[in-house]
Amino acid sequence: MLIGVTNDRGGGCLRRLNPLFVARRLLILLLAIVALISACVRLVAQSITPSPISHEANRVQLSIAMRIIAKSIVIGEPLLMGLKGTDYSRAMEDLDNILQTLVKSRDVEVLRDVGILYAYLGVRQRALECLNEFMRLGSESGRLTRDELNLWRKMLSEKTPSIGELKALERKIEALNLGWFERLAKAWLYERTFMFVQSEKMRTDARLSAARSLLPLLILLMLLIALFLIGVVLTPILLLSLSKQLRLRRKDAADANLNLYVLLEAFVVYLFMMEVVTPTITRSLLPRVRGTHSVETSLIAAMVISVAITSLSILWLVLSLRANSVKLSAVGLKGDAIVKDLWHGLLAYVSMLPWIWLASAFSMLLSKWLSGVLSEPIHPVAQALMLTSSTALMVTAFIIGTLIAPIVEELIFRGALYNALKGRIGLFWGAILSSLLFALLHPQSIVGAFPLFVIGVGLSLLYEARRSIVGCVFAHALINFVSLLALMLFTSVR
Numbered sequence: 001m002l003i004g005v006t007n008d009r010g011g012g013c014l015r016r017l018n019p020l021f022v023a024r025r026l027l028i029l030l031l032a033i034v035a036l037i038s039a040c041v042r043l044v045a046q047s048i049t050p051s052p053i054s055h056e057a058n059r060v061q062l063s064i065a066m067r068i069i070a071k072s073i074v075i076g077e078p079l080l081m082g083l084k085g086t087d088y089s090r091a092m093e094d095l096d097n098i099l100q101t102l103v104k105s106r107d108v109e110v111l112r113d114v115g116i117l118y119a120y121l122g123v124r125q126r127a128l129e130c131l132n133e134f135m136r137l138g139s140e141s142g143r144l145t146r147d148e149l150n151l152w153r154k155m156l157s158e159k160t161p162s163i164g165e166l167k168a169l170e171r172k173i174e175a176l177n178l179g180w181f182e183r184l185a186k187a188w189l190y191e192r193t194f195m196f197v198q199s200e201k202m203r204t205d206a207r208l209s210a211a212r213s214l215l216p217l218l219i220l221l222m223l224l225i226a227l228f229l230i231g232v233v234l235t236p237i238l239l240l241s242l243s244k245q246l247r248l249r250r251k252d253a254a255d256a257n258l259n260l261y262v263l264l265e266a267f268v269v270y271l272f273m274m275e276v277v278t279p280t281i282t283r284s285l286l287p288r289v290r291g292t293h294s295v296e297t298s299l300i301a302a303m304v305i306s307v308a309i310t311s312l313s314i315l316w317l318v319l320s321l322r323a324n325s326v327k328l329s330a331v332g333l334k335g336d337a338i339v340k341d342l343w344h345g346l347l348a349y350v351s352m353l354p355w356i357w358l359a360s361a362f363s364m365l366l367s368k369w370l371s372g373v374l375s376e377p378i379h380p381v382a383q384a385l386m387l388t389s390s391t392a393l394m395v396t397a398f399i400i401g402t403l404i405a406p407i408v409e410e411l412i413f414r415g416a417l418y419n420a421l422k423g424r425i426g427l428f429w430g431a432i433l434s435s436l437l438f439a440l441l442h443p444q445s446i447v448g449a450f451p452l453f454v455i456g457v458g459l460s461l462l463y464e465a466r467r468s469i470v471g472c473v474f475a476h477a478l479i480n481f482v483s484l485l486a487l488m489l490f491t492s493v494r
Contacts, residue, residue, distance in 0.1 A: 054378070068490075266317035270310060285301070311408055362450055410473045
């Protein structure tokens with residue numbers, strides 16, 4: 001049974017003399033020190049040392065970005081061909097600048113695909129440069145077979161292939177598994193052999209396929225841009241409403257009776273579970289899982305273990321509150337106005353969106369500026385999802401990210417930590433400090449803390465406006481859901 005801390009203030013001196021009470025406080029203090037040291041070590045390590053999969057994840061990210069650009073160019077090709085004179089020259093120069101930025105990566109697959117795109121667009125010189133460099137790097141690394149080298153040499157040759165060679169080249173192109181770029185390569189091949197009907201048919205097929213794959217991503221982007229603009233207008237309105245509400249509000253009985261130490265204790269337990277217990281258990285169990293299962297299974301196991309262990313802190317919080325005869329509504333667990341709370345959660349999400357984007361842009365710029373010094377601000381789960389097309393991993397990420405994690409984190413960071421800090425240092429600094437801890441305790445580089453800090457502040461203000469955790473959980477779930485959906489649509493463009 002938990003040793004409760006009673007609400008009456010008159011027995012404070014007697015409690016301090018209780019050996020069990022003193023031992024409990026010393027234990028919580030020790031757990032806090034150990035967890036904070038572990039969190040600082042982890043944050044520094046993640047900030048200065050890239051994760052083992054970061055290089056491959058960055059390569060995949062570049063490849064997908066290049067495919068999105070290539071598909072956009074192919075979709076817009078008829079408009080491009082309709083331009084004349086200086087307009088056409090200026091458009092081609094702009095496209096060349098974009099593609100040359102991708103070429104500078106010196107990635108073998110990117111060089112190949114950009115070379116095919118240049119050839120498809122009829123820019124022969126650039127196609128020669130890219131594909132010759134691709135063949136050189138591929139030969140040096142041993143990634144190209146003799147058959148593939150011969151294929152690209154014949155494709156780049158000024159000699160027109162014969163009908164017999166055409167069939168053989170078609171089969172070799174198909175054997176490379178180029179995906180969508182196979183259509184561009186075949187269109188280029190047919191044009192070289194003066195088979196213009198087949199070439200145009202392949203071009204049309206490439207445009208339709210590109211449009212189908214980019215349409216969901218485009219719809220999501222347009223929706224988010226609309227919400228971005230709405231959020232810019234909505235933010236000052238909500239802040240003005242909150243300021244008026246705070247001026248009129250009086251401190252309620254729940255706040256007056258709530259023992260703040262109980263809340264800080266629950267946060268310390270969560271911190272210790274997340275920073276010490278979870279890594280220890282994960283490191284001991286995952287090698288056994290990897291021995292008989294795939295990498296995807298190992299990642300799913302790590303995510304499930306992490307959320308299961310950290311969820312125990314919620315049990316601790318609930319039992320501590322009950323031991324002190326405090327209602328769960330004191331930490332925002334209310335069900336009397338769920339629809340209104342969900343509506344406010346949606347409004348909060350829309351109003352936070354512009355500032356999350358701006359903070360994310362700042363993080364990326366800072367990451368580029370500090371390239372080689374600090375790691376990129378990308379969550380390890382996002383990196384893993386870019387490297388695999390595992391449906392099970394994606395479903396697990398959606399369940400944890402949109403259902404379990406928002407409930408656990410909102411109860412701990414807003415219901416417990418923010419309430420405790422607000423009682424000690426006031427609303428403003430309580431929101432700032434709880435949001436800072438919320439940002440820094442997430443498993444990614446320190447440069448990724450800026451958008452998370454914005455989210456933390458926004459959710460703290462939402463909690464203060466509604467005194468309910470329901471809207472915060474919903475807004476948090478929306479943020480994670482849209483992020484995972486965008487990642488899923490982004491990685492589907494392969």
